[in-house]
């Protein structure tokens with residue numbers, strides 16, 4: 683079975699790990715803010731992990747251009763939908779972190795980070811559209827990501843065409 687290149691496979695799974703971490707860190711920031719426990723370090727860690735998702739995605743696009751990718755397994759409508767879902771995932775993996783950056787730049791988070799002073803962190807994000815956009819995009823990513831995982835499971839357990847082997851470093855014997 684033709685596979686993705688090693689570096690693309692590594693970046694795919696590393697992105698998943700970073701995404702899960704960014705999601706939990708983002709949610710805990712929101713909880714901390716409502717409970718008066720928000721810290722500069724908390725924001726910095728979320729921004730670094732979320733920023734890593736953006737960098738990994740840009741790197742992955744470069745790797746994909748250089749290494750190529752295995753062709754779609756078939757030419758059915760579902761195969762076309764799967765390719766569309768992949769494109770949408772790439773778009774979300776770029777736009778979601780950028781909306782986070784916009785949120786920092788257009789709210790008091792930016793000021794608080796520059797001054798290193800947690801008391802300047804905003805209690806609310808009223809009048810900061812990027813905050814709502816960031817939250818909506820997280821939910822869109824969860825829905826589109828779930829579709830992608832369901833598709834992979836369908837291939838693996840219903841169609842049984844061993845598609846997972848394309849995205850795994852080691853071949854199952």
Ligand code: HEM
Nearest residue numbers: 704705708709711712715729732733735778779782783820
């Ligand atoms: C793909 C990566 C990212 C994911 C999955 C993610 C996820 C989240 C989640 C789940 C929240 C909580 C939303 C809510 O319930 O209000 C959040 C909030 C936030 N995120 Fe991200 N984020 C990512 C990237 C970034 C980046 C790169 C930045 C900044 C450069 C950023 C800045 C923020 C800020 C400032 C908040 C508001 C926290 C608060 O409510 O006080 N995020 N993010």
Ligand code: HEM
Nearest residue numbers: 698701746751754768771772827830831834845846848849
């Ligand atoms: C348990 C979770 C996941 C599983 C089992 C999984 C599985 C797979 C598999 C088997 C492929 C190869 C599909 C093919 O050859 O046609 C693939 C490709 C891909 N995956 Fe995932 N994936 C998971 C999570 C994610 C997540 C969270 C994202 C991004 C948010 C993602 C983004 C992508 C993209 C963009 C491709 C297309 C690669 C390309 O052709 O450029 N995956 N995934």
